[in-house]
Amino acid sequence: MRRNVVVSVLALALTVFMGVSVAAAGEVEVLHWWTSGGEARSVAVLKDLLEKEGHTWKDFAVAGGGGDTAMTVLRSRAVAGNPPTAAQVKGPQIQQWGDEGVLADLSGVAKAEKWDEILPKVVADVMKYKGKYVAVPVNVHRINWMWVNPEVFRKAGAKVPNTWAEFEEAAGKIRAAGFIPVAFGGQDWQESTVFESIVIGVGGADFYRKAMVQADPAALSSPTMVKAFERLRSIKKYTDKNAPGRDWNLATAMVIKGEAGMQFMGDWAKGEFTAAGKTPGVDYLALPFPETSEYFLFNVDSFIMFKQKDKGARDAQDAMARLILQPKFQEVFNINKGSIPVRLGMARGPFDEPAQRSMSDFVATAASGGLVPSMAHEMAVFPEIRGAIFDVVTNFYNSDMSPAEAAKKLAAEVKAAR
Ligand code: GAL
Numbered sequence: 001m002r003r004n005v006v007v008s009v010l011a012l013a014l015t016v017f018m019g020v021s022v023a024a025a026g027e028v029e030v031l032h033w034w035t036s037g038g039e040a041r042s043v044a045v046l047k048d049l050l051e052k053e054g055h056t057w058k059d060f061a062v063a064g065g066g067g068d069t070a071m072t073v074l075r076s077r078a079v080a081g082n083p084p085t086a087a088q089v090k091g092p093q094i095q096q097w098g099d100e101g102v103l104a105d106l107s108g109v110a111k112a113e114k115w116d117e118i119l120p121k122v123v124a125d126v127m128k129y130k131g132k133y134v135a136v137p138v139n140v141h142r143i144n145w146m147w148v149n150p151e152v153f154r155k156a157g158a159k160v161p162n163t164w165a166e167f168e169e170a171a172g173k174i175r176a177a178g179f180i181p182v183a184f185g186g187q188d189w190q191e192s193t194v195f196e197s198i199v200i201g202v203g204g205a206d207f208y209r210k211a212m213v214q215a216d217p218a219a220l221s222s223p224t225m226v227k228a229f230e231r232l233r234s235i236k237k238y239t240d241k242n243a244p245g246r247d248w249n250l251a252t253a254m255v256i257k258g259e260a261g262m263q264f265m266g267d268w269a270k271g272e273f274t275a276a277g278k279t280p281g282v283d284y285l286a287l288p289f290p291e292t293s294e295y296f297l298f299n300v301d302s303f304i305m306f307k308q309k310d311k312g313a314r315d316a317q318d319a320m321a322r323l324i325l326q327p328k329f330q331e332v333f334n335i336n337k338g339s340i341p342v343r344l345g346m347a348r349g350p351f352d353e354p355a356q357r358s359m360s361d362f363v364a365t366a367a368s369g370g371l372v373p374s375m376a377h378e379m380a381v382f383p384e385i386r387g388a389i390f391d392v393v394t395n396f397y398n399s400d401m402s403p404a405e406a407a408k409k410l411a412a413e414v415k416a417a418r
Helices: 002-017 037-052 065-079 093-099 107-112 121-127 150-156 164-176 188-213 223-236 248-256 268-275 311-324 327-337 353-368 383-397 403-417
Strands: 027-032 056-061 086-088 135-137 139-142 145-148 180-182 260-264 285-288 296-299 302-305 371-373
Touching: 027 037, 027 065, 027 311, 037 056, 037 268, 037 311, 037 327, 065 086, 065 188, 093 302, 107 311, 121 135, 135 311, 139 327, 139 353, 145 248, 145 268, 150 164, 150 260, 164 180, 164 260, 188 223, 188 260, 188 296, 188 371, 188 383, 223 383, 223 403, 248 260, 248 268, 268 327, 285 353, 296 353, 302 311, 311 327, 353 371, 383 403
Parallel strands: 027 056, 027 086, 180 260, 296 371
Antiparallel strands: 086 302, 135 302, 139 296, 145 260, 145 285
16 A cells, blocks of 8 residues: 555656646636527536536537527637637638637647547548647538428328428418428528528539539529529418527427427437437438438537636646547437537447438438538638628518529629628
């Protein structure tokens, strides 16, 4: 016993002498927008794991689906020289924060945890600034989903749609039976979330890339885009009068409660069904957005970390980054969140049928060219261009602007935003 104590004291002295530091407990203040039922359950998993390692979690939740409010708050904190320790920031915006010179270098933990081996290269590249990891990815969400209440469809005698014509037919029957066909949240990011699924359905993956990733004026003003606007307009007649301003999770609740037949939303909606104790294939159906089964609009959540002077805070950041990519967290978090793991080689068994389908489709669409980044969820273009697209889509949806005029405006406003 005594001998052991001496040995460990010696080991400690040696560690200090060699400059190897022992991890210190610290606080992480984490900015995120995960405030719905399913989202809150998911983020709690990370908080618990960090607290088990002795760190303190200071929650900095800014409500607002899609995260635009959170990003505004983050910018003002950063301008004031007081950014949080970690923040939910995604896609090309990571490079913009890198340019500011404020991000912590996560190379140490990335090397120790072999991130280059456990992450798909396309994802890893987005997480690096000038070759060094500055962000940690959490999950992969798919945008182009349709969430269905089968009971409502049954009562209305409607068939679950695969094509646009079938959608219109089913929606008409559901309305005639006294239900709301489409549970819709009238907020700009939700309108654009639906719109980008329409765009890929109408134009295919190459067209989507030209329009929503390269922001090519010819694609943006094309007849294909006019047709996409026509479809967006046609959804409106199947929504209820309380749709404007409605949060996405309240729209999901309408499907869960059987007030509405379906919702078009990314698979964070599944987190709401899961939190409500619902079973896929029984209480609800998760199917591709009409005419998009061969495409996968992806959305990867990630956290950036800001440089810290305090060693405890740095150690807490490293712990958070390490825990996020560990298999246990990847499993439990993504089951709650409705997404699939971003870590490669995870066992599929614990995941439900829609998640397993998503995993298969992710691989299949990566091979076929049908895997494309979500514009609405910050994977594809810089915020200025995304903002211009959102403006045109929401102005169109909430006015009587013609589809032809909307396509023309889209090309013009995107050009001005460049
Ligand atoms: C997305 C985000 C998802 C989900 C959704 C609704 O942008 O990637 O994780 O939270 O917003 O808030």
